[in-house]
Amino acid sequence: MRRNLLPGFALGLLVLASARPAAALDRSSLCWRDYPIPTAAVNYEQAFAAETLAPDPITIDGKAITTGLAEKTIDSLLGGAASVVEGWRPRSDQEQCEYLLEVLRQHANSMHLYRLGDLKAKRMSGLFRAAEWQLPGAGTLRAFFHKASDAEPDRAYLFHLTLLPVALDKVQRRKGKSYVLTRPGVPRIEWNIETNRVSISTRAAGR
C-alpha cells in the first residue's frame, strides 16, 4: 500500500505551498512549463500492473465515477464515506500549479505529466481537498476536489487509482482495434487507454 499515501516530505511541501500568501500568476515559475521536470515515458502495461493511474471515468459494476461529481455523490455510489487525505485548503491558481507539480514529482511519468498539464491550464483557484476510498479486492481510489468558494458545490477534478499490484505478465492487451488492457481474477479490471476509462466488475464474467 506504499503508493496509497503521499510521502511525508511531499505533504510537508504541500502544506507550505498552501500557507503562502496568495501570489500573482508567475509565468516564469517552473510549474507552468510544458515539461517542468524530467519524466519517464509511461509503459501502460507496467503502469496497469503496479503503478498509480489517473483515469476518468472509473466504472464500478456499471456505476460511473467521473470528474465533476461531488464527494457525497461518490460516497453514495461507492456505498461508504471517504477518508480525508487533505481537508479543505485555499489555494491561488499559482499555488495550485505548484501543488500539481508536487503531485507530478510523486508520479513522474508522461501519463501524469499530460493529465496534470491539462488541469493546470484551467487555472483553478479556491478551495481544494483530497479524499480516498478503499475498493475491496481492487485497491484505493483517491479523488481531488475543488470548489470556487464555500458557497459553491465541490467537484472532483482528478482521480488517482492505485490497484493492488499484479505481476507484469498477468496484464494482457485485449484483441481488437482499441487499446484495452485487462487483469485476471475477481474483480475483473479493464483499462481502455484511448478513453482512459477503468472498468471494475465484481460480478462473475458471463453472468
Next chain:
Amino acid sequence: MPGKVIIIIPSQGKDNNAFEDTARKLKKEVYPHATIVRTVLTDVGEDDDKKTTFALQTLDGHEFKWSTKHDFSRVITVSHGFMDDGPNMAFGELFKTNQPWGSKDGRGQELSDVAKDFWKSVGNSLNNRGKILLLGCSMGASAYAGNVAKASGRHVFAATSSISAGDPKSTLKLVKSIESGHAKDPMQDFRP
C-alpha cells in the same frame, strides 16, 4: 485521400520508435504517397548562449529542405507535445530545448521567431487546401495550434487534451476522422 504528404517524427528521445511505427502505419493505411522525415536536434554554443538547432532528414539519411518542396497536401507531426511550445522532438533528452518550434520565451502567448519561420515555410510548401496535423498531447489546448495556423496560413488540427500519438490504432482513428471531414474529439480544427 491526399497526395503528397510529409510526416515529421523525432529521431531522439523516448518513444521515438513508437512514433515511427505510427508514421509508417499512417503511410501504409492513409497516406500512401507520404515521405517520413526525422528531426535531428543539436545544441550549439556555450552556457547562456547555447541554442538548439534542428535539421530534417529522410529515413535514408538525406537532408530535407522545405525550400525545394511544394504542393504538399498535408504536413503531419507525430511526437510528444504540449500546449505552450508544441511538438517535443526529444522527449526526456537534455537539449537547451526539446521543442524547437516553441513559443516566445516559453510563455505560450506567441510563437518564437524560429517557430514563425518554420511554420511559414511549412505553409508555403502546402497547397491552398493543405492542412497541418499536430499529433501529440494537448497542442490545441492553449494558443499554440492557433498561432501555427496564423503563421502558416493553413488549417491546423490539434488535440485539446491528451492523445496517444505513439499508439498507431488510436491515432489512425483520429486521422481518418479528420480526413472524412468530421474531426473526432479531442482533435479540433484551428483556422488561419
